[in-house]
Amino acid sequence: MPSSSLSAMEDTSVSDGSDNRTLLLLDTRQQLTDALAESPYDLVLYLERALVYSDLGYPDLAAGDAYRALLLTDEVLEESFEYHEQASEALERYSSSPPPAILGLGTLPNDSSTGSNGSGPSGSKPSHELVTLASTRCYQILSLSLLLIGSLRSAYNFCERGLASVPGNKDLLETKGYIEKIARRRLGKAADAEITINDLPDRGKVRREVYPWNTHDPDRFSRESLSLLNRQLQDIAPKCEIRVASLPVLLDAESETDNYDIIPTCNQLGLFAREDIAPGEIVLKEYSLLTANNRHKESTCDACGSELPPLKPGSQAVSCEDCHDTVFCDEYCYQQAMEFYHPAVCDKDIDSIARDPDRNEIDESLYVLLLGRLLAMAAHQDVHPLDVDHVKYIWGDFIPSRANDIDLSPNAGPPPEWTLPFSFRYSIEMPLHILEKMDIDIYATLPKHDVWVFNTAYAKFRGTASSRQNPRDGRPDVAAVHPFWCLANHDCNPNVTWEWGGRMQMWARKTRVVGNAPGGITAGEEILNHYCDVDLPVQKRREWAAGALGGWCMCRRCREESGMNGKMDVEMEDRADGGVAE
Ligand SMILES: C[S@@+](CC[C@H](N)C(=O)[O-])C[C@H]1O[C@@H](n2cnc3c(N)ncnc32)[C@H](O)[C@@H]1O
Numbered sequence: 001m002p003s004s005s006l007s008a009m010e011d012t013s014v015s016d017g018s019d020n021r022t023l024l025l026l027d028t029r030q031q032l033t034d035a036l037a038e039s040p041y042d043l044v045l046y047l048e049r050a051l052v053y054s055d056l057g058y059p060d061l062a063a064g065d066a067y068r069a070l071l072l073t074d075e076v077l078e079e080s081f082e083y084h085e086q087a088s089e090a091l092e093r094y095s096s097s098p099p100p101a102i103l104g105l106g107t108l109p110n111d112s113s114t115g116s117n118g119s120g121p122s123g124s125k126p127s128h129e130l131v132t133l134a135s136t137r138c139y140q141i142l143s144l145s146l147l148l149i150g151s152l153r154s155a156y157n158f159c160e161r162g163l164a165s166v167p168g169n170k171d172l173l174e175t176k177g178y179i180e181k182i183a184r185r186r187l188g189k190a191a192d193a194e195i196t197i198n199d200l201p202d203r204g205k206v207r208r209e210v211y212p213w214n215t216h217d218p219d220r221f222s223r224e225s226l227s228l229l230n231r232q233l234q235d236i237a238p239k240c241e242i243r244v245a246s247l248p249v250l251l252d253a254e255s256e257t258d259n260y261d262i263i264p265t266c267n268q269l270g271l272f273a274r275e276d277i278a279p280g281e282i283v284l285k286e287y288s289l290l291t292a293n294n295r296h297k298e299s300t301c302d303a304c305g306s307e308l309p310p311l312k313p314g315s316q317a318v319s320c321e322d323c324h325d326t327v328f329c330d331e332y333c334y335q336q337a338m339e340f341y342h343p344a345v346c347d348k349d350i351d352s353i354a355r356d357p358d359r360n361e362i363d364e365s366l367y368v369l370l371l372g373r374l375l376a377m378a379a380h381q382d383v384h385p386l387d388v389d390h391v392k393y394i395w396g397d398f399i400p401s402r403a404n405d406i407d408l409s410p411n412a413g414p415p416p417e418w419t420l421p422f423s424f425r426y427s428i429e430m431p432l433h434i435l436e437k438m439d440i441d442i443y444a445t446l447p448k449h450d451v452w453v454f455n456t457a458y459a460k461f462r463g464t465a466s467s468r469q470n471p472r473d474g475r476p477d478v479a480a481v482h483p484f485w486c487l488a489n490h491d492c493n494p495n496v497t498w499e500w501g502g503r504m505q506m507w508a509r510k511t512r513v514v515g516n517a518p519g520g521i522t523a524g525e526e527i528l529n530h531y532c533d534v535d536l537p538v539q540k541r542r543e544w545a546a547g548a549l550g551g552w553c554m555c556r557r558c559r560e561e562s563g564m565n566g567k568m569d570v571e572m573e574d575r576a577d578g579g580v581a582e
Contacts, residue, residue: 018408025056026212033213033447040443041086043072043134044094047102050141057406059145060206064428064451066145068443070138071432076131083443095130103133136166143175146424147182150204154424155179156197206427207404208397208420208459211452216386220269220393229393229487236484237284237506239277245270245489245526250551254542258559268395271488271527277508279519283496283527284485284506289340289377290390291480292369294362295470296355298477301329303337305468305478306502323347329502341373344380350437354430359475364426366479370461371454372434379438384448386456390483396459397550420459427454463550466500480504490549491528492541492557495521498529514557538562 032049039045050065075087094100139162146155159176163169180195187199210217218225221244229242249264257263277283291305299308301317306329309315318334320326323346328334350372357365378385386392397419404416431454435442442449464486467476482504488496493514498506506529509519513534521527531548532541538561545553 022056022405025052028052029056030213036446039090040441040446041072041075041083042090042093043069043076043087043138044091044100044102046072047134047137047141048100050145051102054141054145057404058207058452059148060422060427060455061451063142063145063149063151063424066138066141067424067428067432068446070135070142072443073131073135073138083441086443091130091134095127099130099133103130103137132165136162136169136172139165140169140171140175143172143179146204147175147179149206149422151202151422151424152179152183152186152204153197153200153202156183156200160197202423202425204422205418206420206422206455207401207418208399208455209401209404210396210398211456212401214386214452214456216384216392217396217456218392221267225393229484232389233484236286237271239273239275240271240283240527241274242269242487243272244268245272247489248554250549250554253552254562255552257554258562263554263559268489269487271484271529273521273523273525273527275523277521279508279510282505282507283521284488284498284504286482286485286504287336287502288390288480288482288504289336290370290373290483291478292366292373293478294355294357294365294369295477296352298470299327300478301333301502302326302342303328303333304502305480305500320346325351341376341380344376344438345372348437348439350434353434353437361426362476364421364423366465366467366476367458367461368426368430368434370465370479370481371431371457374457375431375435375440375449376438378448379440385453390481391457391460394460394481394483394486395463396456397463398459420455421462422455427451427458466504468500485529488527488529490531490545490553491555492530492532492534492538492545492553493555494528494530494534495519495525496527496529 029049029052032045032052036042036045036049046065046069050062050069053059053062053065072083072087072091075081075083076091078084081087094103098104139158142158143155143162146152146158156176156179159172159179162172163176166172179200183189183195183200184191184193186201187195189195220226226242233240233242244267246265247268247270249266251257271284273283287304289303291303293300293302293305299311300306301308308317308327308329311317311327316330318328318331320328320334320337320342326342326346328337353372354365354368374385374388374391377388377390381388399419404418406415407413428451431449432442435445435449440449461481464483465479465481466486467479469475470477480500482500485498485504485506488506493512495509495512496506497509498504506527508521511517511519532544534541536544538558542553542558542562
């Protein structure tokens with residue numbers, strides 16, 4: 001049973017008021033989603049769904065819908081735009097007065113005599129006033145939702161754009177005031193300090209969960225999932241199998257539990273040896289097309305991300321016949337690309353998107369490029385992005401929807417801490433821009449390209465992608481998701497090591513880090529991967545692994561070494577005390 005329906009069942013089993021409210025809202029969301037499938041250019045439906053998302057506590061998804069609605073107002077206004085006819089026709093249905101309730105909330109200032117374009121309630125085109133009401137509502141929802149997420153720069157930007165169109169709009173002015181207040185607090189500035197848009201932080205956090213309506217996420221623990229994954233694994237890691245693994249529950253920071261004999265554990269998946277594996281023997285060899293390269297003119301294979309061979313006569317490298325800039329390291333990669341993704345992006349002018357980013361946006365650029373590759377794979381294979389093999393079964397570090405809910409009751413505790421990084425630019429604008437460049441209709445394909453689909457893919461990438469640094473300047477410029485490699489859990493005393501260069505290769509260590517014990521893996525043992533440099537001291541390892549792992553590493557080596565450090569500190573203090581006494 002998909003985990004999504006499990007969470008829906010949990011919801012129905014409790015019957016207090018807030019659960020009923022949530023169920024009602026989820027039902028309205030579904031009805032609006034169905035209506036959008038019938039009428040995908042109807043900006044009023046997007047705005048109505050945005051409000052339902054706000055009420056459900058998903059400001060990111062509200063912003064996504066308000067942004068699509070805003071783009072549709074442009075379509076209505078510009079006759080030369082691709083979806084002008086469809087968007088105008090859809091809005092025209094609301095032309096009889098009074099305007100739909102959702103637009104009525106978009107209070108225009110008294111002096112906003114936006115005028116009419118000559119058509120009106122009974123005209124052939126929606127009135128200019130109706131379009132202005134709609135765009136004002138979009139700006140209001142966008143700015144307030146992005147403010148709630150913490151994407152302050154974009155929130156401010158939408159406020160300014162809205163106020164330029166309807167100066168004096170009360171809601172927008174109010175939101176702008178809140179943004180400035182929060183920005184001053186976050187930047188540690190005085191209450192009357194000037195705020196400029198470039199000062200504002202744009203990264204926030206949103207809910208990381210299997211959405212209650214997500215029917216694509218499988219139950220990874222079911223017999224069917226495990227046997228399917230194990231069948232696929234046989235070519236990649238013939239001596240291994242995927243099983244349920246018991247892992248320490250990760251903590252946010254240092255704690256005294258390092259010294260406990262028993263610590264809390266949870267069940268996840270892991271990779272195990274089915275047969276003995278000799279020291280030095282290859283454990284896994286995996287090829288992935290889910291790769292990204294954030295350098296514009298870098299000589300890496302478009303498919304596998306490996307360094308290209310020198311481009312001289314007789315080179316094995318192959319370029320695409322239709323877009324010569326796209327080069328593959330050999331015929332195999334070219335064929336794989338053509339079979340699984342390349343035609344969806346061939347000659348579509350997307351090469352410069354998210355390339356050569358500022359230093360502080362390197363991670364985001366790699367993640368959005370991975371998303372772009374996933375969207376191309378899905379488009380070319382005509383499947384839902386979340387059903388693409390490479391992502392369907394991978395770990396997303398999801399938190400149950402209930403734990404993410406905002407408690408609206410008067411005696412509620414502090415709000416939950418959301419964990420998925422989010423910004424308007426990388427989570428909404430750029431993915432939609434990539435789709436438009438791919439000639440995909442972002443309205444008609446909403447079920448495949450909703451913002452929650454992007455969020456789900458991002459959650460999975462953030463828990464599993466590996467990156468490679470450029471040897472010239474140390475900047476991570478290539479990233480990949482290897483769905484089977486990433487099933488192997490981390491340990492700071494790993495029994496394997498790995499290297500990614502075109503293929504991900506993992507082999508059994510000849511000696512273990514702890515005590516130089518002999519390597520090799522016996523049948524039944526778990527494959528212990530490493531996500532960080534295991535030669536670092538415990539504190540550094542734990543700090544480094546925290547990002548990749550999602551918490552403070554609690555492996556045996558870390559706990560023992562931190563315990564030993566604790567003892568050493570005490571001994572040092574004792575010795576110092578002794579010195580003073582002498
Ligand atoms: C790349 S996935 C590993 C496979 C994952 N266990 C699964 O079920 O697909 C990384 C996640 O596994 C978990 N994990 C891996 N190694 C761990 C460890 N040593 N201790 C606790 N959790 C670990 C963490 O939740 C981490 O975010």
